[in-house]
Amino acid sequence: xxxxxxxxxGKLLHERRLRLGLAESCTxxxxxxxxxxVPGSSDYFMGGVVSYSYKAKVAVLGVSWDTLHAFGAVSRExxxxxxxxxxxxxEADIAVSISGIAGPGxxxxxxxxxxxxIALVTEGGExxxxxxxxxxxxxxxxxxxxxxxxxxxxxxxxxxxxxRN
Numbered sequence: 001x002x003x004x005x006x007x008x009x010g011k012l013l014h015e016r017r018l019r020l021g022l023a024e025s026c027t028x029x030x031x032x033x034x035x036x037x038v039p040g041s042s043d044y045f046m047g048g049v050v051s052y053s054y055k056a057k058v059a060v061l062g063v064s065w066d067t068l069h070a071f072g073a074v075s076r077e078x079x080x081x082x083x084x085x086x087x088x089x090x091e092a093d094i095a096v097s098i099s100g101i102a103g104p105g106x107x108x109x110x111x112x113x114x115x116x117x118i119a120l121v122t123e124g125g126e127x128x129x130x131x132x133x134x135x136x137x138x139x140x141x142x143x144x145x146x147x148x149x150x151x152x153x154x155x156x157x158x159x160x161x162x163x164r165n
């Protein structure tokens with residue numbers, strides 16, 4: 001039986017002495033919850049922010065009002081700014097951010113329910129990926145958290161360059 005994503009991630013972060021910070025929106029802290037379920041995670045997990053509102057994204061993470069008004073909370077531009085802000089706030093080596101439309105409402109033709117953007121930012125690069133999940137609210141949140149953890153593991157395993165922006 002293989003380890004969970006968060007256990008594998010924890011081993012790699014610990015071995016490499018890397019610090020992780022998170023900025024979550026639609027997942028409501030689910031990624032941080034999973035990371036902190038691993039004993040010893042305080043060695044590498046610096047903290048996370050649940051920035052659900054526009055105001056929180058601006059005040060806590062330094063996301064630009066202009067970005068939010070031009071692209072919306074669920075966008076490549078916003079998750080990049082969220083991750084940059086989390087990396088700075090927590091003095092982390094790696095930051096991951098998630099913003100999406102969990103549902104059942106809130107979707108549009110361009111951004112239907114289940115649309116989720118995830119960003120990963122390090123000193124050496126920035127990556128983003130758009131996902132489209134097709135579940136209920138709880139399922140979309142769980143899928144978003146799983147995708148964020150998988151993206152982080154892919155980065156740590158050197159498999160993220162194909163997604164580089």
